[in-house]
Amino acid sequence: MNEGVAHPVREDAEAVVIVGAGFGGLETAKYLGEAGVPVILIDRNNHHLFQPLLYQVATAALSAPDIAEPIRKVLRRYPSLRVVYGEVIGVDKDARRVELTDGRSISYSHLVIAAGSVPFYFGNDSWAQFAPGLKTIEDARLIRSRLLLAFERAEQEEDPQERRRLMTFVIIGGGPTGVELAGSIAELSRHTLVRDFRNISPQEARIILAEGGPRLLGGFRESLSEYARLRLLRLGVEVRTNASVKHISDDHVVLNDEVLPTGLSLWAAGVGSSPLGKALGVPLDRHGRVIVRPDLSVGGYNDLYVIGDLAHLVDEEGKPLPGLAQVAKQQGAHLGKHLPASIKNGTRVPDFKYNSRGNTAIVGRHAAVFEGERVHFSGWVAWMLWALVHVYLLVGFQNRMSVSLSWLWRYLTYDRGARMIYPIPADLRNATQSETPVVMARERSSHGQDGS
Numbered sequence: 001m002n003e004g005v006a007h008p009v010r011e012d013a014e015a016v017v018i019v020g021a022g023f024g025g026l027e028t029a030k031y032l033g034e035a036g037v038p039v040i041l042i043d044r045n046n047h048h049l050f051q052p053l054l055y056q057v058a059t060a061a062l063s064a065p066d067i068a069e070p071i072r073k074v075l076r077r078y079p080s081l082r083v084v085y086g087e088v089i090g091v092d093k094d095a096r097r098v099e100l101t102d103g104r105s106i107s108y109s110h111l112v113i114a115a116g117s118v119p120f121y122f123g124n125d126s127w128a129q130f131a132p133g134l135k136t137i138e139d140a141r142l143i144r145s146r147l148l149l150a151f152e153r154a155e156q157e158e159d160p161q162e163r164r165r166l167m168t169f170v171i172i173g174g175g176p177t178g179v180e181l182a183g184s185i186a187e188l189s190r191h192t193l194v195r196d197f198r199n200i201s202p203q204e205a206r207i208i209l210a211e212g213g214p215r216l217l218g219g220f221r222e223s224l225s226e227y228a229r230l231r232l233l234r235l236g237v238e239v240r241t242n243a244s245v246k247h248i249s250d251d252h253v254v255l256n257d258e259v260l261p262t263g264l265s266l267w268a269a270g271v272g273s274s275p276l277g278k279a280l281g282v283p284l285d286r287h288g289r290v291i292v293r294p295d296l297s298v299g300g301y302n303d304l305y306v307i308g309d310l311a312h313l314v315d316e317e318g319k320p321l322p323g324l325a326q327v328a329k330q331q332g333a334h335l336g337k338h339l340p341a342s343i344k345n346g347t348r349v350p351d352f353k354y355n356s357r358g359n360t361a362i363v364g365r366h367a368a369v370f371e372g373e374r375v376h377f378s379g380w381v382a383w384m385l386w387a388l389v390h391v392y393l394l395v396g397f398q399n400r401m402s403v404s405l406s407w408l409w410r411y412l413t414y415d416r417g418a419r420m421i422y423p424i425p426a427d428l429r430n431a432t433q434s435e436t437p438v439v440m441a442r443e444r445s446s447h448g449q450d451g452s
Contacts, residue, residue: 016108016109016110017041017108018041019115020114020308021047022116023325024329024332025112025308027328028332028336029078031335032080032336032340033075033077033078035336036080039080040084040106042084042088042106043084044086046070047071048069048070050067050395054134055134055181055184057140058140058144059184059188063402064141067394088276089101090279091276091280092105093301093304096303109343113277113290115308115310117271118135118271118274119270119271119272130249131266131267132146133266134267142422144419145421150169150263151166164206165261165262166263167204168205168260168261170260170264170266171208171209171265172210172245174213174218176219178266179216179217179228179232180361181266182232182237186235187235189202189203189205203236207236208237208240208260209232211239211242213242217361217369232364240255244256272288273287274310276310282299287312289310289311292305292312294351294352295350295351305349307328308327311331335352356373357372358371359371360385360386366379367380368383391404
């Protein structure tokens with residue numbers, strides 16, 4: 001998005017400023033752009049990221065460009081909309097200005113915060129360097145590099161005990177992300193890498209999925225949770241429930257009182273709110289989410305709206321809406337449709353009502369679970385539905401074609417072409433215990449190499 005030329009930001013107090021180009025922010029921007037409302041969209045990345053498929057980038061099933069689309073490209077058909085590449089760190093609600101890290105400030109008539117979420121380690125932030133979460137392309141690249149590098153180092157290791165440690169992977173958190181990561185790593189080791197090494201047998205990799213609660217997929221009905229558990233067991237994944245994480249370091253994890261030597265630990269156990277919520281200086285819930293009114297505005301401010309993962313809004317039963325892409329997307333569409341009339345006539349934005357289209361999670365090849373308000377099912381049909389929905393929701397025809405071809409190739413061959421190991425940043429190198437030069441695994445794909 002940053003094209004190398006510094007352009008001054010126009011002082012346009014009539015513009016609606018949107019912070020964040022995720023599902024909620026992008027949807028709001030599209031509807032406001034259709035209505036010709038002046039909009040300034042600010043994001044610290046130059047791309048919109050399809051996070052539900054990020055785990056496939058982390059496990060070498062897809063390339064980063066497959067699930068990311070340039071924001072400017074997505075929104076270029078709306079002449080009233082401008083994109084600013086930058087990061088918002090503060091909001092002056094009285095002066096109606098947002099402050100950026102580079103010292104710039106931008107005025108707004110109405111402000112929409114759609115800043116998303118970050119991994120949450122329940123007060124143990126030091127664990128982040130050893131058990132990375134999965135929220136950005138950088139996270140996915142790091143995980144993929146550590147995952148593939150563990151096999152590479154095991155191939156060169158002569159000590160059987162150390163080799164076993166390097167090929168032990170622990171995923172912490174048994175929600176959809178943890179289940180999908182565990183299943184994908186199992187498929188990678190059991191099928192994709194099985195013929196690529198000479199001194200190790202990748203199918204002997206030990207994959208442990210640890211969940212602190214009594215069952216996997218706690219947001220789904222119990223029968224679907226049990227289906228997911230059994231499918232993972234068939235893939236060779238060890239499922240640990242009621243597993244409390246006591247400690248995480250560079251080479252081991254302590255679950256309950258058991259010390260597990262590990263080559264890689266992954267965090268899928270907790271999600272926290274963007275720090276921007278705290279910077280707003282408004283009431284927050286215990287998870288750091290901004291408490292919003294039914295019309296998605298913040299109490300006391302008719303020009304300030306918060307949507308998506310950062311918003312705390314309860315449904316008719318008094319339960320907070322989940323941090324799902326479909327929630328953010330519906331909130332963005334709702335606000336984008338009604339905000340123009342509010343700006344023009346001063347009318348209040350109607351209350352938002354969430355229409356759940358069901359929850360789904362994939363559990364490896366040919367297996368997924370789906371739960372709607374009236375129906376639920378699992379198996380091959382759920383797997384096909386999962387695939388169709390995710391391809392449909394991808395932004396851009398090119399992305400849909402690329403992902404579809406990648407999945408078809410993987411289905412026919414079990415191969416994964418995006419097996420690139422990137423240099424690991426120096427400040428994270430200790431977490432991998434690797435002082436050797438980074439190598440690159442072979443690349444083979446039906447549509448070329450990873451361009452991320």
